[in-house]
Amino acid sequence: MPTTAQPGNESPAREAKRARRRRIAAAKQGLRELRIELAVLNHRVGSKIEMIGRHGPISPTALARRVGVHLATMTGILGRLETGGWIVRDRVENDRRTVLVRGVPGKQRDIVRLYAGMNSALDEILDSYSDDQIDLIVDFLRRCTQAGQMATDRFA
Numbered sequence: 001m002p003t004t005a006q007p008g009n010e011s012p013a014r015e016a017k018r019a020r021r022r023r024i025a026a027a028k029q030g031l032r033e034l035r036i037e038l039a040v041l042n043h044r045v046g047s048k049i050e051m052i053g054r055h056g057p058i059s060p061t062a063l064a065r066r067v068g069v070h071l072a073t074m075t076g077i078l079g080r081l082e083t084g085g086w087i088v089r090d091r092v093e094n095d096r097r098t099v100l101v102r103g104v105p106g107k108q109r110d111i112v113r114l115y116a117g118m119n120s121a122l123d124e125i126l127d128s129y130s131d132d133q134i135d136l137i138v139d140f141l142r143r144c145t146q147a148g149q150m151a152t153d154r155f156a
Contacts, residue, residue, distance in 0.1 A: 031144065041118060057090065057100035068152075 010018075058066075064074035078101060081087045086107050092098040112119075126134060 041115075057102040059098065059100055060089075063101060068155075 060074050060078055061071055063078075064071045067074065069077075078087060078089065082089060085104060087101050087103055089099050089101055092100060126137075129137065
């Protein structure tokens with residue numbers, strides 16, 4: 001008569017596989033939690049400004065697609081950012097209808113200041129890792145970013 005495996009009576013290979021699945025699940029959960037916290041931080045700081053700085057000058061339509069919001073929503077956001085002096089909308093020469101959005105250069109320092117608390121906390125965290133561990137973290141984050149970009153591009 002076959003016996004069913006009792007907890008603690010599993011083979012070492014099976015226990016190792018189960019432990020690895022738990023580690024991977026914990027890493028994914030950690031990334032989800034980090035994403036949520038960074039989304040909250042970015043929302044408060046105004047991540048749309050940073051997006052414009054990284055990808056600009058950019059059309060409002062392309063920016064809305066990249067950020068994942070409706071064009072009408074982006075138009076409202078850009079209006080508030082322009083009023084606050086964070087961005088400028090420029091007409092494209094020889095095309096009255098095409099507008100490109102760009103960040104105001106002097107304002108980039110203000111953005112860095114807004115992230116100063118998080119940057120300081122990250123400096124403290126990373127100081128506790130060896131150079132090899134930091135290289136591993138950087139590689140992991142780069143690969144996760146690429147995976148996220150590919151997933152986002154599939155929706156576009």
